[in-house]
Amino acid sequence: MSRWGYFMRRALLSVPVLFSVMTFLFLMLRLGPLSPVAARLGEQASGADVTRLREQLGLNDPLWQQYLDFITDLLTFSGESWVVQANRPITEIIAQLAPTTIWLGFWAIMLPLFIGIPLGFYAGLHPNSKSDYVASVSGILWLSMPNFWLAVMALAFLRQTQGGGLLGFDWYTIGPDIRSITGTPDLDFLAYGDVFGVTVPTAIDWMAFLTDFKLILPASIILGSASMATEMRIGRTAVLETVNSNYVEMAKAKGLKSRSIVWKHIFRNALIPLVPVITNEAFILIGGSVIIEFIFNINGLGNIYFRALTQGDLPLAGALVFMFTLIIIFLNILQDFLYTIIDPRVGHDR
Structure with a gap:
């Protein structure tokens, strides 16, 4: 197998890894105890406000429909924050x-x-x-x-x-x-x-x-x-x-x-x-x-990711994990490429 064929194979094998990570995050946040509605409206919100916001966020849709919308937003780099910076585009x-x-x-x-x-x-x-x-x-x-x-x-x-x-x-x-x-x-x-x-x-x-x-x-x-x-x-x-x-x-x-x-x-x-x-x-x-x-009060991706997880902001947390996973997969492929440059004995014939 050629070097580029090996890299292409690694890229294709990364697809199920991405979907596994996204599925795990979706289930962890969506089926867990965190409520984005409570985090956004507070404990004193009326029942009508809660119902209206759940309908707006699509939380009343079937779980499979929520999952498809979640994956679609990730792949198309769309979606808006639910809680941390409500209604603002994640990009x-x-x-x-x-x-x-x-x-x-x-x-x-x-x-x-x-x-x-x-x-x-x-x-x-x-x-x-x-x-x-x-x-x-x-x-x-x-x-x-x-x-x-x-x-x-x-x-x-x-x-x-x-x-x-x-x-x-x-x-x-x-x-x-x-x-x-x-x-x-x-x-x-x-x-x-x-x-x-x-x-x-x-x-x-x-x-x-x-x-x-x-x-x-x-x-x-x-x-x-x-x-x-x-x-x-x-x-x-x-x-x-x-x-x-x-x-x-x-x-x-x-x-x-x-x-x-x-x-x-x-x-x-x-x-x-x-x-x-x-x-x-x-x-x-x-x-x-x-x-x-978080400790040094730096307003970066790590800080906002922590806030998204703790407040149940599924679209924002999912987009950040999706980006982090892409970076890690790319670096793993880059690591194999650097091996072939530094050590000529390394090959991909098998």
């Missing part, structure tokens, strides 16, 4: 909140990539050294602490620094001044212009950029902390295994320079076990962003 809600979650997720991925992997590789190239012990112990300790606990501790610590009361520095005034360590970044640091009829970024306000970066930095560090520790430990182990391999010994015997051996033989082959770790970060970011955005 508008996602378009408004997605940049904030992308901003958080971008830094939550970049920090582990540029901190965890280099530290792991350095520890693997210098085994049994002080730096190796420090990196290994810190990675184990960091990995053992849950994100929600780290988020609460980080907020408590940073709030104590206001006015220079703790350790002699004030997080609020270091760099750009901020009034609060929680909240949603503005993300208005880009200026747009018309270039040949296309709207593109033409300038950047660096102070606004640094302000948004500072506001999201604690949340992104906490969100990416588990990935950073995992990448560091796996990277160290991969380097240790690669350094003692036969082809590295052969490269040394041929007299190749140490830098060439590290970059062409050790680094590339040590990346192979890190590919699933890096791509699977999407699972951590999607699940973790719900908790982190």
